[in-house]
Amino acid sequence: MQKVIRIGVLTPSSNTALEPLTNAILRELPNVHAHFARFRVTNISLTDQALGQFDDSNILAAAEMLADAKPDVITWSGTSAGWMGFEKDISLCERITARTGIPASTAVLALNELIALKKIKRLGIVSPYTEDVQQKIVRQYAAAGVEVVSEVHHDISVNYDFALVEPDTIEKDLQTVSQAKPEAIVTYCTNLRAAQLADAFEQKSSAVLLDTVSTTVWGALRKVGVNPAEIKGWGKLFSWV
Structure with a gap:
């Protein structure tokens, strides 16, 4: 029996696309399961209020709840680093791992x-x-x-x-x-x-x-040592290893 690999996915609260898409992509890998945790994101703009939704404290609280499910990796399926700075996702991954002991990745990284x-x-x-x-x-x-x-x-x-x-x-x-x-x-x-x-x-x-839903899955699979090329029908990127 194959070992079940769990991917913990951090999800914007108002997102309705990434969960069904992530599960559909992973259908190619029956031993890889996705588990999701949401934190509040309702508006994308450059206002202080909108940027504040991505404060690490909010994301880390969701990551800690995901950690209760003992995932093999925690990944942020969101693109906020695109306008807030790539270094923000680097720091976020470091803080998730420091807080939970679990490797981390993101869609943008x-x-x-x-x-x-x-x-x-x-x-x-x-x-x-x-x-x-x-x-x-x-x-x-x-x-x-x-x-x-x-x-x-x-x-x-x-x-x-x-x-x-x-x-x-x-x-x-x-x-x-x-x-x-x-x-x-x-x-x-x-x-x-x-x-x-x-x-x-x-x-x-x-x-x-x-x-970026696909890059999230690609990055998470790499973190847990699963070859993304096992996924077929979702684009050439999964053959890039």
Whole structure:
């Protein structure tokens, strides 16, 4: 009998997309189970109140509850480091491990690892965010030596509403962004219903789709020593090891 591996997933409270998508991806691995803990996130903007939702104390409290289930890894399935600074996720992982003794990862750190692994320098971004949040993300990647050559955003700030963006709309966004010939396109939000679009999109495009729900799973599997390439049908990124 195979050992059951547990992935603890930290989830924004108003997110309705990442849990079903995460479970669907992991269906390829029946011995890997996902368990979720929420903390309050309802609005994405650059106001002090919105940024305060991501205070480490809120996230650590959720991580401690997840730790009661004895997961093999705890991962933050959220993209706040995209506009708050990549170093925030590095610090968060260190604090989760110090508090719980459990290895930690995040959607954004895994995404950045994938970008570095394939030496991607031309990136496209599709997100639901407002212009100012999107530009923060663009500037962060520019500072890291990655040019965002094309982007689409939907100027939405209510986190629940991100999941209301239809997959058909996201497909059109991907086609728009792909015209600039990026090496990869990121669907930069774990409350977008986009991960399942990867295979069909990649068959028609030279770009790979790096969805942030998928990068969360990829990073967590790497942390627990499971080969992500065992996952089929969810895009090329899972073959990158």
